[in-house]
Each structure stands twice: as C-alpha cells, then as structure tokens.
Amino acid sequence: MLRKHTYREELEQMKRNLHGKGNTKETAFAAVRVATGLKTAETLFEKAVTPSDVGKLNRLVIPKHQAEKHFPLPLSGDVSVRGTLLNFEDVNGKVWRFRYSYWNSSQSYVLTKGWSRFVKEKRLCAGDLISFKRSNGQDQQLYIGWKSKCESDQDTGRVVVRLFGVDITSLKSQNDLVMKEETEMLSLRCNKKQRLVTTI
Amino acid sequence: MLRKHTYREELEQMKRNLHGKGNTKETAFAAVRVATGLKTAETLFEKAVTPSDVGKLNRLVIPKHQAEKHFPLPLSGDVSVRGTLLNFEDVNGKVWRFRYSYWNSSQSYVLTKGWSRFVKEKRLCAGDLISFKRSNGQDQQLYIGWKSKCESDQDTGRVVVRLFGVDITSLKSQNDLVMKEETEMLSLRCNKKQRLVTTI
C-alpha cells in the first residue's frame, strides 16, 4: 500500500486539485492524507502523558532513551547546545514549534516553549497517548499525534458529531487516521464554531 | 576563658600531638575543640525553625535583619547578585554548603539548595533551635549548630548513650558544646553503628 515514490507527484496533484477545478470531497481527503504524510511516517515512540506533562509545569518530559535515539541535540564543540526548535506537524497540517532542550539539573530532555499551547488546543489529559512520527520521505518531516486515553469521550470526532448533529459513528470503526482526516475536513470549514465547543 | 591569641599555637600543638606520640583522649578532645573552632566562635544569631523550614519547601528563611547584618549578599554593579554559596561547618567537622539567596517575591533571605539534607541528617523538627556562628579567627569560618527543642529526646547525645550503654548523663549538665564534642569523639570511632541507630 505504501507508494513512497509517487508521493511528490501526489502532493503536486493535490495542490493542482485544491486550487484548480476538481476540489471534490474525495480529492480533499486524499490531499490531507498526502499533506500530513502519515501514511509513510513511522512511529518513533509514544508516551502516555503524566499529570505534570499536561499541568502547570508547561513542559513535556521526553523519555531519555527515546530522546537520545530520535531527537539528538545538535553538538557545539563536542557539547550539546542548550536547546533547539523542533517542528512537528499534526494530523490537521498545523505545525507546532516546540523548544526542545536538556535540563542538566534533572538529567532530562523536555519540550518547553509551545508545549502548553498544544496541551490546551488538543485538550490533552493525563493518560492520553501522544505519538511522535517521522516521515520516511526525503523531508524527514516530524509529526505529532494524540489519542484520548478513552476513545469514547473527548475525542475530536465526538465533538464534531455533537456540533453538527451528523451521524458519523460509522467512521469510528475505521482507523484513527482516516477518522481524524474526516473530522479535520469538517473543522476546516467550521473552525470557529468548533473552537467554541472545544473550549467548553 | 577565651584565648584567641594562642589559637594558632594550639592548632599546631594539636597537630603535633595527633601525629606524634601524645595522642591521649584529652588531647584528642582538645583537638576537636580547636579544629571546630567553636570555642572562639561567636554566635551570630539563633532561630527556632518553623514547620515550613523543616517541611517540603526545602528552604530556611533567614530573618531579614540577621541576614543583612551577618550574611550580606555580594554586590555586582550596585545590585545584589542572585545568590551565593555559603559553607558552614557543623560540630562534627562536616561542611554544609548551602545556596543563599534573596527571594524578591517574598522579600526574604533563604537557604535553599542543601538545606533539606541538613534537616534530614539532623532530624530537625519544628521548634528546634539552629544557631549560626562565626570564627573569631582570621578564617572567619562559619558554623552551624542545632539543638532539639526538647533536649531529652532525639538529641545526638541521647542516641550515643543508648548505643553504647555508656552513662554520660553527667555530660548533660555541661554546656552543649563540650557534650557534642564528646559525643563526636565517640561517633568518630563508631560511625557505622551510630548511623544504624540514627536512621531508625
């Protein structure tokens, strides 16, 4: 099913379709799949966020082993620099820029600046699962995903369902990726209203 | 009783005695008195520690007046620097390095880093009395002392009494300084056993 070699072509085709004539629903969905690149992104690791990760400390601890394996800090004269910025794209195509650094005092790797905004927008709760992925393509684009620990409550899909009264329960049986793409297409058109709901 | 002018001579004599022939018990006790310098240390001030001082805040508030009088923070361009490190020697000769700084938010002077370890090792409880002293000698060495608010329970002397079954109750009538020096001489020889007891 993976078609890495046609990726760039698909992206170009998507752009043509979106800005040109054939902007059908199906084309748009495909565009999202391509734009987010998740179909060819490998999951680097996942973490169930702790109360502290989503609390007032405004930071996410990256387990050391995963951090050093997947997010090595750039070196400056044989010493890791203080921090750097990492860009992650979410399933909606939104890019999140986080400050990523190492805290000497606690010997731990953390995402700091920008993280609290992600927690707020995604309504992350303790126990929710976040995932970090990297595109297999040339761009090595990083992605960030999230899943409610209880798929049946605060999930994005549910919110949209209640918003528009549209029965898309059948989408639940499909995989999360497709579901989130569908809900994203809805939220793109009704962004403000959804925000109102999601901030209740 | 103070014999400041003979201090350095006494120290030299102590060294000669310790490393030479005459290492009697009395000489050793004198050596401790000299080494700790407490006999010529003046007490700067005392404080009965509060529950917060020995609790989870991991800090000791130094009364402002005493702090500014005795522990002025170094200046850097007419402004007190953020913090500094102060070394205090306890009666056992152990050096405690505390971070000492001023908290703008509470307008108070505090000992932070290192303080909780002192609380734990000395088993400080709310109401216990701590004292700060400074050597009258050239070194201006700082000392820290502590006294249980209830001399008859967890005092260091008592622990040693129970440990070795030696009746040194008479020492109680002497001043704390001498008592602690005596008990120190015992603990120096029986360090491990005492630790076992004091960590019950």
Add this chain to the structure above:
DNA sequence: CTATTCACCTGTATT
C-alpha cells in the same frame, strides 16, 4: 497585571 518560559532542584522508584 497574568501567563508563560527558563533554568534550576529534590524525593522517589527503579535499575
């Protein structure tokens, strides 16, 4: 002002 960010710190659980 408040909220966020930053660079520290520590107790506890685990290895």
Add this chain to the structure above:
DNA sequence: GAATACAGGTGAATA
C-alpha cells in the same frame, strides 16, 4: 548498596 530517570516542584525573567 549506588546511580539513574523522572514526576513533580521552585524563583526569576520575560512577554
């Protein structure tokens, strides 16, 4: 036993 990882904190600086 010691060393490490990290969840849960802090004050201060900044936006």
